[in-house]
Amino acid sequence: MPDALASVELEPVEQIHATLVDRIAKDELKLPLLPQVATEVLNLTSDPDADMAKLATLIQQDQAIAGQVLKIANSAAYAPRSPIVSMQQAVSWLGMKMLGELALTVSIENGVFRVQGYEPEITSLWRQALASGLYAKEIARQGRHNVEGAFLCGLLHTIGKPIVLQAVLEIQHSMSITLEWQAFSMLLDVHHVQVGAAAVEKWKLPPQVKEAILYYRDFTQVPNPSPVAMVTCLADCLASNILGLDLLDATTMETLPVVDALNLYPDDMDELHGQADKILQAVDAMVV
Amino acid sequence: MSLKNHFDMLVIGSGPAGQKAAIQGAKAGKRVAMVERDKQVGGACVHHGTIPSKTLRESALNMVRFQRTSNVFDFRLRDDLTVPALIERLDEVIQAHSAFMAAQLDRNQVTRFHARAKFVSEHEVEFTTPKRTTERYSADVIVVATGSRPRRPDNVPVDHEHILDSDSILSMTYLPKTLTVLGGGVIASEYASFFALLGVQVVMIDQADRPVRFMDAEITDGFVQAFQATGGRYYGEQKIEEVKWDGLSKVMTRLGNGETLDSEKMLMALGRVANIEDLNLAAVGIEPTPRGLIPVDEFFRTTLPHVYAVGDVIGPPSLASCSMEQGRRAACHALEIDPGHPAEMVPMGIFTVPEMSSVGITEEKAVSRHGGGALVGRARFQEIARGQISGMTDGLLKLVADPQGKKLLGVHIVGEGATELVHIGQMGLLAQVEIDHFVENIFNFPTMAETYRVAALDIVKQRPR
Numbered sequence: 001m002p003d004a005l006a007s008v009e010l011e012p013v014e015q016i017h018a019t020l021v022d023r024i025a026k027d028e029l030k031l032p033l034l035p036q037v038a039t040e041v042l043n044l045t046s047d048p049d050a051d052m053a054k055l056a057t058l059i060q061q062d063q064a065i066a067g068q069v070l071k072i073a074n075s076a077a078y079a080p081r082s083p084i085v086s087m088q089q090a091v092s093w094l095g096m097k098m099l100g101e102l103a104l105t106v107s108i109e110n111g112v113f114r115v116q117g118y119e120p121e122i123t124s125l126w127r128q129a130l131a132s133g134l135y136a137k138e139i140a141r142q143g144r145h146n147v148e149g150a151f152l153c154g155l156l157h158t159i160g161k162p163i164v165l166q167a168v169l170e171i172q173h174s175m176s177i178t179l180e181w182q183a184f185s186m187l188l189d190v191h192h193v194q195v196g197a198a199a200v201e202k203w204k205l206p207p208q209v210k211e212a213i214l215y216y217r218d219f220t221q222v223p224n225p226s227p228v229a230m231v232t233c234l235a236d237c238l239a240s241n242i243l244g245l246d247l248l249d250a251t252t253m254e255t256l257p258v259v260d261a262l263n264l265y266p267d268d269m270d271e272l273h274g275q276a277d278k279i280l281q282a283v284d285a286m287v288v
Numbered sequence: 289m290s291l292k293n294h295f296d297m298l299v300i301g302s303g304p305a306g307q308k309a310a311i312q313g314a315k316a317g318k319r320v321a322m323v324e325r326d327k328q329v330g331g332a333c334v335h336h337g338t339i340p341s342k343t344l345r346e347s348a349l350n351m352v353r354f355q356r357t358s359n360v361f362d363f364r365l366r367d368d369l370t371v372p373a374l375i376e377r378l379d380e381v382i383q384a385h386s387a388f389m390a391a392q393l394d395r396n397q398v399t400r401f402h403a404r405a406k407f408v409s410e411h412e413v414e415f416t417t418p419k420r421t422t423e424r425y426s427a428d429v430i431v432v433a434t435g436s437r438p439r440r441p442d443n444v445p446v447d448h449e450h451i452l453d454s455d456s457i458l459s460m461t462y463l464p465k466t467l468t469v470l471g472g473g474v475i476a477s478e479y480a481s482f483f484a485l486l487g488v489q490v491v492m493i494d495q496a497d498r499p500v501r502f503m504d505a506e507i508t509d510g511f512v513q514a515f516q517a518t519g520g521r522y523y524g525e526q527k528i529e530e531v532k533w534d535g536l537s538k539v540m541t542r543l544g545n546g547e548t549l550d551s552e553k554m555l556m557a558l559g560r561v562a563n564i565e566d567l568n569l570a571a572v573g574i575e576p577t578p579r580g581l582i583p584v585d586e587f588f589r590t591t592l593p594h595v596y597a598v599g600d601v602i603g604p605p606s607l608a609s610c611s612m613e614q615g616r617r618a619a620c621h622a623l624e625i626d627p628g629h630p631a632e633m634v635p636m637g638i639f640t641v642p643e644m645s646s647v648g649i650t651e652e653k654a655v656s657r658h659g660g661g662a663l664v665g666r667a668r669f670q671e672i673a674r675g676q677i678s679g680m681t682d683g684l685l686k687l688v689a690d691p692q693g694k695k696l697l698g699v700h701i702v703g704e705g706a707t708e709l710v711h712i713g714q715m716g717l718l719a720q721v722e723i724d725h726f727v728e729n730i731f732n733f734p735t736m737a738e739t740y741r742v743a744a745l746d747i748v749k750q751r752p753r
Contacts, residue, residue: 095535144456147449224379255419263327265404265418
C-alpha cells in the first residue's frame with residue numbers, strides 16, 4: 001500500500017478501495033488466466049473446419065470439466081433421449097456449438113467463479129451471469145441482433161466481480177482486516193467493470209465482450225452505436241429479476257431506458273418474461 | 289376529439305411510401321401527422337432492406353475492384369474478415385439517411401409520433417407507445433404505409449442464429465463457409481450474389497427454373513452465369529420438404545427429390561408478408577386479400593374512400609421507387625391535386641452482382657404480341673471500349689423492337705451499371721424514339737451508352753428488306 005494512503009486515517013473499506021484503485025491504476029491487479037480448456041474451446045468452436053471429435057477429446061482432457069459437462073448434458077434442461085455416457089455422445093446430442101458453450105461456461109466457472117468461504121455469494125453471481133447470457137441470446141434473437149455472440153457478452157459482463165472479490169480478500173488478509181459482505185458488494189460494484197474489461201482484453205476475447213462489460217451499465221456512452229451493450233444491459237436486468245436479486249414488476253421494467261432504447265413494446269417484453277422458466281431451468285442445470 | 293388530436297392527413301408508417309405521402313400532404317398546406325413504430329424513420333428499406341444490403345454490395349464490389357488490380361496491389365481477403373467490417377459504414381449511412389428524412393419531415397412541419405397504430409373507427413386511430421401509453425387521433429385522410437416483413441413458412445424454423453432471414457442476415461459477425469439461400473426472388477438473388485462474391489459457397493434453391501422470373505430469360509441467364517462463375521450454384525425446380533439445424537454444425541435442407549443439402553448458415557428469402565396485424569382493419573371493415581394484402585383501386589383507395597394504402601402493404605412490385613410514387617399519388621388524389629400523368633412504365637432495378645435492369649416489355653411478350661416477329665438487338669459489354677477499359681466485360685444490353693425494327697418496345701440489361709444505363713432506354717420509350725435515333729445520334733465515347741448504338745445497329749441489320 002502506498003505511503004500516502006497509509007498516512008491517512010481511512011475506514012477499512014476505504015483503505016481497501018484505495019489499494020484496489022492503486023493496483024488497478026498501476027496494472028498490478030492479479031488477473032486470472034482464462035482456463036486453458038476455455039481458450040481452446042473458444043478457438044475450436046470458432047474454427048469452421050474444426051471437427052466434433054476434436055472438441056470431445058479436448059473436453060475430456062480436463063476430467064473435472066468433462067464430468068460437469070456430462071452431468072449438465074444429462075439434466076432435464078437438455079432432455080436426452082437416453083443417458084449420455086460419453087463425450088462423443090454429448091457432442092452428437094448437444095451439438096458442437098452448444099457443447100462448446102457448455103464447456104466454456106463450466107471452465108470459466110471453475111477457473112474464475114471459485115472463492116473459498118464465499119460459496120453462496122459466488123453461486124449467486126454465477127447464476128446471475130448464466131441467466132444474463134441466456135437472456136441476452138433471446139433479446140438478440142427478438143431484435144434481429146447477433147445471437148451467437150450475445151451469450152458470451154451476457155455470461156461475462158460481470159466477470160470482474162469474482163476477480164475483484166479475490167483481490168479484496170487478498171488485500172484484507174494482508175491488512176488483517178475483515179469486511180462485511182455489504183462492503184464487499186460495494187467494492188465489487190465499483191470496480192468490476194474496469195477489472196472485467198482488463199481481464200477479457202488479456203484473454204483476447206472478442207471486442208464485443210469488452211464493450212458489453214464497459215457499457216452495460218450506461219449503454220448511451222458506447223462510442224460506436226452497437227446493440228451489444230443494450231442487449232447485455234437488459235439481459236442483466238431480466239436475469240436479476242427472475243433470480244429475485246432485483247425485483248421490478250413488469251410495468252416498472254417497461255419504463256427502463258434500455259427498453260425504450262431497444263424499442264421494445266409491451267408484447268415484446270411479455271415474450272421475454274415468458275422465457276423465464278426455460279432460462280431458470282437451464283441455469284439450474286448448469287449450476288453444478 | 290380535440291382539435292389538437294385532429295389532422296388533415298395521418299400517415300401510418302415512415303418508409304418510402306409513407307414519407308412521400310406525408311411530404312406531399314404537408315406541401316399542400318395540410319396538417320399532417322406520421323406515426324412510426326420504430327424509433328427512427330425510414331422503415332425496413334433503411335434499417336433492414338435496401339440501404340444495408342447495398343452497403344454490403346458496395347464492399348463486395350470494392351473487393352472485386354481490388355482483385356482486378358492484383359497485378360499492382362498484393363491483395364487477398366483476410367481470413368478473419370467479419371461481416372461488421374464489411375458494412376462498417378452502415379450505421380453511418382443509416383444514421384445519415386434517417387436523420388435526413390427526419391429533418392425533411394420536420395422542415396415540412398409533419399408531426400411525428402413513435403408508436404404502433406390501430407384503427408378504432410373509420411377516422412380514428414389509437415397510438416400505443418412502447419411505454420404502454422395510448423392516445424387517439426383522428427384525420428380526414430388516412431394513408432396506410434406499414435410495409436412488409438420476411439415470410440416465415442412453417443417448414444423453415446428461422447432462429448436468426450443458424451437460419452436467418454433478410455432482417456437478421458447482416459447480424460452475422462463472420463462470413464460462413466457455406467450458405468444456402470432459399471428463394472429465387474430479388475432479395476434472395478441479391479444476397480446470394482454478394483456472399484458468393486465474398487468467397488462464401490452459396491447454393492440458391494427455388495421452385496422456379498431460373499431466378500427472378502419476371503425478368504427477361506436471357507438477362508437472368510447472364511446473371512446465373514456470372515453467379516456461378518463466382519462459385520455460386522442455382523438449384524432450380526426444387527421443392528423444399530424440410531429445413532432443420534442439426535444441432536451440431538449445419539443446417540440441413542431436405543428437398544422433394546430426396547436429396548439433402550448441408551450448409552453452415554441459411555438465408556430464408558421466400559417472399560414477404562404485409563404488416564397489417566396491428567392495424568385492426570376489421571374495425572373499419574377493410575378485408576385483406578387472400579394473400580394478406582390491402583386491396584386498393586387505381587388511386588390507392590381502400591374500400592373506405594378516405595383510407596389509402598401504398599407500398600409493400602398492397603403487394604408487388606414492392607420497389608422503393610414505386611412505393612414513393614404511390615405515396616405521392618395517393619396524397620394528391622386525397623387532396624384533389626393533379627398528380628400528373630401516371631408513370632407509363634416502371635424500370636425494374638435489381639442490385640445483384642452483376643446488376644439486372646429492364647424497362648418496357650420482354651422479348652417473350654413482344655413475340656406473343658407481334659406474332660413472333662419481334663426483332664432483338666444485342667450489345668455485349670465485351671464489344672464496348674468502356675467495358676474493356678473498366679474491366680466490365682460480362683454484360684449484355686438487349687433492345688426489343690417491333691417486327692419492322694423501328695419501334696423500341698423494351699430494354700433489358702445485365703451487367704455492372706445496368707440500373708443506371710436503363711434510364712436512357714426508359715426516356716427513349718417514353719419519347720417513343722425510333723431505333724434509328726440510337727444509330728444516328730452521338731454518345732460520349734468511351735461510355736457504356738455505346739451499347740445502345742451497337743444493339744440498335746444489330747436490329748437495323750435484321751430489318752425485313
